[in-house]
Amino acid sequence: MKKEFSSHLEAINWIAEQAKTESHxxxxxxxxxxxxxxxxxxxxxxxxxxxxxxxL
Structure with missing residues (x-):
């Protein structure tokens, strides 16, 4: 699966919403x-x- 973003900020916001842990x-x-x-x-x-x- 590939998830594309139009900007760094959009990507970081998405990661912050999706990440289960700090290491993730x-x-x-x-x-x-x-x-x-x-x-x-x-x-x-x-x-x-x-x-x-x-x-892990």
Whole structure:
């Protein structure tokens, strides 16, 4: 699953609403930053996989 955003602020607001824990927020934020650095776009992929990792 790919979730696209039009701006960094929109993405951060969405992440803040969706994150289950602080570590989940950090995982999603880091993925967002990584994707933007390498593609110039704001998006997240495989969001469900990140949630499982954040619970560890």
């Amino acid at each position: 927020f950090e995982i999603l934020r880091e993925e967002l930053i990584f994707n933007h650095i390498y593609t110039g776009e704001y998006f997240l992929e495989d969001i469900s996989c990140d949630q499982a990792v954040a619970w």
